[in-house]
Amino acid sequence: xNDARILDRPAALDVAAIRAQFPILREQVRxxxxxxxxxxxxxxxxxxxxxxxxxxxxxxxANIHRGLHWMSERTTEAYEAxxxxxxxxxxxxxxxxxxxxxxTTEGINLLAHSYGRAVLKPGDAVLISAMEHHxxxxxxxxxxxxxGIELRIAPVTDAGELDMEAFATLLxxxxxxxxxxxxxxxxxxxxxxxxxxxxxxxxxGAKVMLDGSQAVVHRKVDVQxxxxxxxxxxxxxxxxxxxxxxxxxxxxxxxxxxxxxxxGDMISxxxxxxxxxxxxxxxxxxxxxxxxxxxGLKAAIDWTVAxxxxxxxxxxxxxxxxxxxxLSEIEGVRVLGQAQDRGGVxxxxxxxxxxxxxxxxxxxxxxxxRAGQHCAEPLMRRFxxxxxxxxxxxxxxxxxxxxxLAEQLARVRAFFR
Amino acid sequence: MCLSMTDPFVQPQxxxxxxxxxxxxxxxxxxxxxxxxxxxxxxxGRKLPPYPAEWQDAAHKVEGCQSQVWLASELRxxxxxxxxxSDAAIVAGLVAMLLRIYSGRRPDEVLAADxxxxxxxxxxxxxxxxxxxxxxxAMVARIRALAARAAAEAL
Numbered sequence: 001x002n003d004a005r006i007l008d009r010p011a012a013l014d015v016a017a018i019r020a021q022f023p024i025l026r027e028q029v030r031x032x033x034x035x036x037x038x039x040x041x042x043x044x045x046x047x048x049x050x051x052x053x054x055x056x057x058x059x060x061x062a063n064i065h066r067g068l069h070w071m072s073e074r075t076t077e078a079y080e081a082x083x084x085x086x087x088x089x090x091x092x093x094x095x096x097x098x099x100x101x102x103x104t105t106e107g108i109n110l111l112a113h114s115y116g117r118a119v120l121k122p123g124d125a126v127l128i129s130a131m132e133h134h135x136x137x138x139x140x141x142x143x144x145x146x147x148g149i150e151l152r153i154a155p156v157t158d159a160g161e162l163d164m165e166a167f168a169t170l171l172x173x174x175x176x177x178x179x180x181x182x183x184x185x186x187x188x189x190x191x192x193x194x195x196x197x198x199x200x201x202x203x204x205g206a207k208v209m210l211d212g213s214q215a216v217v218h219r220k221v222d223v224q225x226x227x228x229x230x231x232x233x234x235x236x237x238x239x240x241x242x243x244x245x246x247x248x249x250x251x252x253x254x255x256x257x258x259x260x261x262x263x264g265d266m267i268s269x270x271x272x273x274x275x276x277x278x279x280x281x282x283x284x285x286x287x288x289x290x291x292x293x294x295x296g297l298k299a300a301i302d303w304t305v306a307x308x309x310x311x312x313x314x315x316x317x318x319x320x321x322x323x324x325x326x327l328s329e330i331e332g333v334r335v336l337g338q339a340q341d342r343g344g345v346x347x348x349x350x351x352x353x354x355x356x357x358x359x360x361x362x363x364x365x366x367x368x369x370r371a372g373q374h375c376a377e378p379l380m381r382r383f384x385x386x387x388x389x390x391x392x393x394x395x396x397x398x399x400x401x402x403x404x405l406a407e408q409l410a411r412v413r414a415f416f417r
Numbered sequence: 418m419c420l421s422m423t424d425p426f427v428q429p430q431x432x433x434x435x436x437x438x439x440x441x442x443x444x445x446x447x448x449x450x451x452x453x454x455x456x457x458x459x460x461x462g463r464k465l466p467p468y469p470a471e472w473q474d475a476a477h478k479v480e481g482c483q484s485q486v487w488l489a490s491e492l493r494x495x496x497x498x499x500x501x502x503s504d505a506a507i508v509a510g511l512v513a514m515l516l517r518i519y520s521g522r523r524p525d526e527v528l529a530a531d532x533x534x535x536x537x538x539x540x541x542x543x544x545x546x547x548x549x550x551x552x553x554x555a556m557v558a559r560i561r562a563l564a565a566r567a568a569a570e571a572l
Binding site for chain 1: 504
């Protein structure tokens with residue numbers, strides 16, 4: 001194993017110390033040290049998250065919210081602490097505004113199903129953008145087809161940024177009642193100008209939902225400062241477990257929404273004639289939730305916040321700048337998008353070589369990148385591409401790993417020449 | 418009669434599917450280095466007969482997540498002949514391996530040969546049941562379905 005590859009250059013974030021907390025980063029794949037550049041798909045887990053979940057299973061576990069016994073009370077406290085952590089993470093006004101869901105996809109489906117059917121009327125429009133993940137396209141298509149709303153798409157410029165002029169025009173007739181848009185593209189790395197989006201949308205009488213799956217990992221998010229109405233993210237990209245995510249919404253909006261799923265834990269009274277819903281957020285949380293995953297999410301949020309957002313942002317900015325510089329040195333490499341404000345996701349093509357081939361060869365060198373359409377087929381078509389390779393970065397990513405990626409890409413280039 | 422120079426269907430090089438797999442395994446074992454191995458696989462893909470552009474349509478497309486694969490078939494004298502292409506070089510090579518194993522065989526022989534397991538044993542593909550990555554699993558399933566239909570029609 002080549003130590004030079006895992007030792008970081010001097011940076012504000014102590015990356016070597018961070019890496020020591022991720023057991024999986026010591027793994028070898030195919031006889032090579034793992035170079036994990038697929039964190040935008042799902043991040044690896046620090047020991048703090050792993051141990052919190054193991055500790056719960058070994059010492060403190062029962063079903064929550066109902067048992068009048070010690071174990072249930074302690075477990076309920078541990079689980080509900082995740083709600084407090086998520087409230088603090090997002091800067092939400094109240095803890096009751098945090099609704100636990102399985103992931104971002106479920107959060108958006110909840111919103112489309114509940115807010116979409118109860119508040120939106122047939123003929124109202126929902127505005128998304130051309131750089132959405134399928135999870136922020138398909139639920140709205142389903143709502144369009146079942147409920148008669150109109151689905152509008154704000155275009156993306158050649159630079160990979162939201163076309164704000166067209167965005168404003170699409171709001172002009174006042175029929176858009178909800179703007180559902182990514183905070184950071186999972187393909188281009190572009191951050192959307194949220195403050196302007198919110199200002200324009202609110203002026204036009206529309207609420208704003210942000211898909212924060214990517215952004216929440218890389219930046220301090222303050223929903224009150226951003227001014228949005230809903231924010232959705234998933235735990236597993238934030239160094240936490242799979243199976244838990246958060247839908248935040250303003251209390252008055254959540255209260256106006258009917259439940260999505262019916263069952264236990266979401267009701268106050270039940271008879272065969274009728275049931276009454278529990279208060280928010282519990283009316284949206286039917287059934288036994290992901291208890292252990294909640295415990296893991298709390299640990300993940302604490303761990304990430306302790307890194308310091310400024311240092312996280314600076315580290316990932318440096319990684320991204322370095323990656324863009326190194327990739328630009330390789331003949332035939334084209335990076336998708338040149339947004340001014342971009343985060344640690346770099347999609348690229350290699351002239352004459354399919355992204356699938358790029359990823360397959362890199363995999364043999366121990367490098368994990370994603371290749372394909374990244375669950376964003378319409379965006380791929382927008383740029384006239386079938387697929388790209390994507391390298392994405394996290395707090396544990398090193399400059400040396402990016403150098404290694406560039407070296408191996410140059411090899412791939414030579415190989416296919 | 419239709420075996421002209423431009424025939425897009427792959428002619429068998431070996432007598433049986435099993436001997437085709439044995440020959441492929443032997444050629445594969447010639448290299449230790451994975452770059453060399455991929456070089457050879459890619460070369461096999463490049464040597465596939467030209468695949469007609471008009472068959473690069475939805476009806477011939479094999480659904481795969483990351484690369485595009487097209488497959489056409491024809492029954493000649495009770496044997497299943499296959500033509501295929503992919504826009505990714507390594508996948509095209511894997512496709513060429515499948516066609517060397519399966520094309521020009523009787524349907525019962527196609528159904529008896531497990532080319533997917535063979536590619537997995539060479540570590541060229543991952544877990545088939547779960548992998549939607551390269552479309553090879555879907556391609557094998559499509560070829561087996563074609564063989565099953567041909568076998569049923571022959572009864």
